[in-house]
Amino acid sequence: MTIRANAFPEATQWSEGEKHAVSNFWPHLVRALPSDVIFIADPEGSIMGVGSSIGPQYVGNGTSDMRLVGALREVLAGGHLGYEEVQGVLRDVLPFKFEDDKCSSGVSETLLSAFLIGQRMNRETDRELKAYCLAFDDQLGLAPVADVRSLTHYGEPYDGNTRFFRSTLFVAAVRSCYGESSLLHGVEWMPPKGGITEEQMLKFMGANTRLTPLQAKELLEDEELGFAYISQREACPSLYSLIGLREHIKKRPPLATTEKVQQFVKARGREAIVTGFYHEGYEEPLLMLMKRRGVHSGLVVKGEEGALSMTTKFRSANASKGLPVNYCSGFRSLSMDSAFELDGVSRQNFKTEVNAKDFGFEPTDTPRTDRSVAKNIELGLGALHGQKGPAYDRIVLNAGMVDHLLGCDGAEDVSTALDRAREAIDSGKALKKLLNYIKVSQKMR
Numbered sequence: 001m002t003i004r005a006n007a008f009p010e011a012t013q014w015s016e017g018e019k020h021a022v023s024n025f026w027p028h029l030v031r032a033l034p035s036d037v038i039f040i041a042d043p044e045g046s047i048m049g050v051g052s053s054i055g056p057q058y059v060g061n062g063t064s065d066m067r068l069v070g071a072l073r074e075v076l077a078g079g080h081l082g083y084e085e086v087q088g089v090l091r092d093v094l095p096f097k098f099e100d101d102k103c104s105s106g107v108s109e110t111l112l113s114a115f116l117i118g119q120r121m122n123r124e125t126d127r128e129l130k131a132y133c134l135a136f137d138d139q140l141g142l143a144p145v146a147d148v149r150s151l152t153h154y155g156e157p158y159d160g161n162t163r164f165f166r167s168t169l170f171v172a173a174v175r176s177c178y179g180e181s182s183l184l185h186g187v188e189w190m191p192p193k194g195g196i197t198e199e200q201m202l203k204f205m206g207a208n209t210r211l212t213p214l215q216a217k218e219l220l221e222d223e224e225l226g227f228a229y230i231s232q233r234e235a236c237p238s239l240y241s242l243i244g245l246r247e248h249i250k251k252r253p254p255l256a257t258t259e260k261v262q263q264f265v266k267a268r269g270r271e272a273i274v275t276g277f278y279h280e281g282y283e284e285p286l287l288m289l290m291k292r293r294g295v296h297s298g299l300v301v302k303g304e305e306g307a308l309s310m311t312t313k314f315r316s317a318n319a320s321k322g323l324p325v326n327y328c329s330g331f332r333s334l335s336m337d338s339a340f341e342l343d344g345v346s347r348q349n350f351k352t353e354v355n356a357k358d359f360g361f362e363p364t365d366t367p368r369t370d371r372s373v374a375k376n377i378e379l380g381l382g383a384l385h386g387q388k389g390p391a392y393d394r395i396v397l398n399a400g401m402v403d404h405l406l407g408c409d410g411a412e413d414v415s416t417a418l419d420r421a422r423e424a425i426d427s428g429k430a431l432k433k434l435l436n437y438i439k440v441s442q443k444m445r
Contacts, residue, residue: 037110064092068115086135090131155276212234224436270296273290
């Protein structure tokens with residue numbers, strides 16, 4: 001309400017009904033609400049009609065709140081923060097530990113919630129997103145470096161899929177069969193969707209989901225495996241500590257974008273990042289963050305549910321407006337220099353809409369899983385056993401097209417890339433890789 005009053009276009013500011021309600025009830029609310037809520041509602045004492053000195057004079061309840069209050073005052077006015085300001089706030093308040101209904105670090109849960117929601121409402125600038133993305137790199141130290149020729153970091157939305165088959169875990173097993181290593185990362189459960197995640201599937205199948213980045217490096221280097229999964233719980237505890245708060249606010253904060261662009265392990269060879277998006281306008285910021293990470297190639301995919309899986313489903317004429325499902329945008333470098341060393345001429349940018357029918361796939365509806373981990377696993381394992389159908393086609397499509405769009409060796413021709421993905425499945429190699437991963441990860445403690 002505060003940001004709408006201060007910064008939104010007139011048509012989306014308060015309605016007459018909202019103005020009337022505030023006029024009637026604010027004089028009563030200001031006597032009953034805690035001071036941090038009054039500050040958020042009327043930080044300058046000028047919005048609600050009845051003047052109050054609480055907002056203008058508010059500085060928080062201690063030193064831990066002071067920087068957050070100053071930053072929030074700017075956010076509530078519709079403004080933006082600098083890189084160092086955002087990083088300073090995050091380092092002050094995290095890790096966020098809630099004990100006996102109180103935050104052990106002393107920071108107000110209300111203020112931090114308003115800060116995260118407010119930054120998303122104001123639409124984060126590139127520098128703000130960079131601050132969230134890189135906030136704890138120094139704290140984590142140097143990432144281990146895997147001795148592999150190619151490594152793709154998969155940044156699926158952490159809150160999972162609630163409706164459709166999620167294929168990325170099975171795609172990783174396929175790509176590992178021909179030397180394209182994949183590092184998956186995420187959490188077991190994340191709001192607001194609370195859908196199926198890779199961690200849930202791996203845990204259901206008995207794999208160890210508590211690997212450290214160093215252990216993930218070992219799995220990547222193992223020729224019998226070639227892929228790995230890392231949980232944010234082990235990789236970045238500070239960010240993981242916000243899950244409870246994110247459940248309460250029911251909104252995607254800026255971290256929902258930036259946590260997808262991480263490098264918990266690096267590679268001696270080429271590196272790429274792939275991630276999904278849903279809301280138009282976030283594709284370029286995501287690619288910007290990938291370039292900031294210094295990878296050789298980057299790809300964003302508008303998959304179903306905002307995930308990064310492309311579909312073979314036919315796009316109807318009544319599809320929603322905006323960018324279509326299977327829209328892809330990215331870059332690939334034409335040399336082995338890192339993105340830090342490229343001059344722009346050596347980097348090829350691209351945008352495309354993948355039509356699976358153009359590559360011989362019959363249009364099929366995406367299999368529904370409806371939050372069932374067991375169903376998702378059943379579909380994926382069935383496909384890796386060679387069972388032809390929609391799940392099989394989606395795994396092949398996503399393995400081959402990602403290889404091609406990222407400029408992977410041997411994938412210059414799309415048909416060739418798709419054929420080698422099929423061969424990895426039909427030969428039984430991909431299934432063996434996944435089963436090996438489960439066994440080997442169990443032994444790591």
